[in-house]
Amino acid sequence: MDDADLDDVISTIRDLVRTRVIPFEAEIDATDEMPAGLREEAARMGLFGFAIPEEYGGLGLSMAQEVRLVMELGYTTPALRSMFGTNNGIAGHVLLEGGTREQKKLYLPKLASGQWTASFALTEEQAGSDPAGLATSVADVSDEADRRASGDGYVINGLKRFITNAPLADVFMVFARHSGGEAKGKISALLVEAGTPGVTVGPRDEKMGQHGAWTSEVRFEDVRVPPDALIGTPGEGYVTAMRCLAHGRLHIAAMCVGLAQRALDETIAYARDRHQGGHAIAEYQLIQGLIADSQTDVMAGRALVLSAAADFDSGADRRLGPSCAKYFASEMVCRVADRAVQVHGGVGYMRGVSVERIYRDARLFRIYEGTSQIQQLVIARELLR
Numbered sequence: 001m002d003d004a005d006l007d008d009v010i011s012t013i014r015d016l017v018r019t020r021v022i023p024f025e026a027e028i029d030a031t032d033e034m035p036a037g038l039r040e041e042a043a044r045m046g047l048f049g050f051a052i053p054e055e056y057g058g059l060g061l062s063m064a065q066e067v068r069l070v071m072e073l074g075y076t077t078p079a080l081r082s083m084f085g086t087n088n089g090i091a092g093h094v095l096l097e098g099g100t101r102e103q104k105k106l107y108l109p110k111l112a113s114g115q116w117t118a119s120f121a122l123t124e125e126q127a128g129s130d131p132a133g134l135a136t137s138v139a140d141v142s143d144e145a146d147r148r149a150s151g152d153g154y155v156i157n158g159l160k161r162f163i164t165n166a167p168l169a170d171v172f173m174v175f176a177r178h179s180g181g182e183a184k185g186k187i188s189a190l191l192v193e194a195g196t197p198g199v200t201v202g203p204r205d206e207k208m209g210q211h212g213a214w215t216s217e218v219r220f221e222d223v224r225v226p227p228d229a230l231i232g233t234p235g236e237g238y239v240t241a242m243r244c245l246a247h248g249r250l251h252i253a254a255m256c257v258g259l260a261q262r263a264l265d266e267t268i269a270y271a272r273d274r275h276q277g278g279h280a281i282a283e284y285q286l287i288q289g290l291i292a293d294s295q296t297d298v299m300a301g302r303a304l305v306l307s308a309a310a311d312f313d314s315g316a317d318r319r320l321g322p323s324c325a326k327y328f329a330s331e332m333v334c335r336v337a338d339r340a341v342q343v344h345g346g347v348g349y350m351r352g353v354s355v356e357r358i359y360r361d362a363r364l365f366r367i368y369e370g371t372s373q374i375q376q377l378v379i380a381r382e383l384l385r
């Protein structure tokens with residue numbers, strides 16, 4: 001897509017955000033449900049496949065284009081982006097990074113059109129920041145006595161938690177460790193369709209924020225999948241997961257910039273409007289200091305994300321930049337949200353007020369797709385190796 005077309009897409013998204021989502025933010029937060037028809041509208045706009053190549057029905061955006069679009073999506077509740085975030089991001093990218101041509105042809109058009117929702121199932125109770133320690137197992141059916149009954153393929157057993165979009169998912173990208181065979185001990189990624197016997201999705205998690213974006217645990221109990229469910233070659237799943245996360249980190253960093261801009265705009269509007277001591281609080285220099293700090297933070301975050309995205313596209317750097325951007329932008333949006341609440345005073349602590357919701361929504365960004373501490377480790381290791 002050329003930049004003129006991208007500008008058109010961005011302007012349509014800006015309109016969608018302001019007319020179809022912002023007016024319903026408080027309701028989404030209170031009910032944990034997205035407005036009716038929004039999913040279909042997003043699908044018509046191509047939002048389920050903006051990061052999926054055009055040959056599979058997506059918009060085929062480069063990383064630099066994607067972060068610009070995601071900054072617009074970030075201006076409202078993160079639940080909007082979450083509807084199609086896994087298709088474009090961590091789950092869709094498992095296929096893009098590791099899938100065979102046949103798997104891409106079969107599944108990516110369904111994800112790009114929004115016909116299907118995909119989830120990325122890596123995290124477990126004992127494997128969060130250290131996913132290499134995961135316990136979900138995959139066994140070769142041919143290793144087992146009952147092969148004649150069930151045919152070739154694999155058997156998966158395990159429990160994943162905090163899986164975004166699991167309650168809606170049509171397909172899971174599941175990471176599991178081989179219990180035998182040539183890839184014994186190594187991790188593979190497998191495609192598991194939601195209706196497969198033995199797959200159970202738990203109730204929706206009750207989260208602090210980002211309401212309207214659903215997560216839940218997913219249990220795999222003797223789940224049998226055919227040989228072509230394996231994504232790529234056996235044992236390559238961990239490398240695929242790490243590549244997907246590098247892309248996802250830039251995407252999340254762009255979300256943080258969008259949300260921080262929103263928190264700042266809310267701050268400025270309130271500071272102008274609210275009067276104390278006979279003056280608008282915006283006239284007080286201590287309030288101006290908070291606003292100036294937030295503006296500086298937002299500009300620094302935006303510049304870092306755009307620069308890291310350009311290096312990602314050129315291939316110059318796909319590790320250091322994404323981690324630096326995710327680390328800085330996720331910490332930054334929490335600082336900006338905190339100042340926004342401060343400028344709102346007691347009002348900022350009340351449910352139904354935008355900045356109170358933003359404060360809760362922003363908190364997740366420092367935790368998922370690698371906590372801030374994990375980003376620090378990735379950054380330092382990259383520099384010291």
Ligand SMILES: Cc1cc2nc3c(=O)[nH]c(=O)nc-3n(C[C@H](O)[C@H](O)[C@H](O)COP(=O)(O)OP(=O)(O)OC[C@H]3O[C@@H](n4cnc5c(N)ncnc54)[C@H](O)[C@@H]3O)c2cc1C
Pocket residue numbers: 119120121122123125127128129130161162163164165207215364367368369370371372373374377
């Ligand atoms: C709302 C939500 C959505 C999510 N969506 C998905 C999803 O779609 N798919 C998926 O697979 N996962 C998902 N996750 C999981 C998420 O990626 C993990 O929660 C995250 O990686 C942290 O793992 P953990 O929760 O087990 O924390 P832990 O790993 O237990 O970390 C606890 C604390 O210890 C610190 N820590 C851990 N190891 C180290 C270390 N080596 N050095 C220094 N500090 C360390 C961490 O930074 C953190 O502060 C989601 C989580 C949430 C909350």
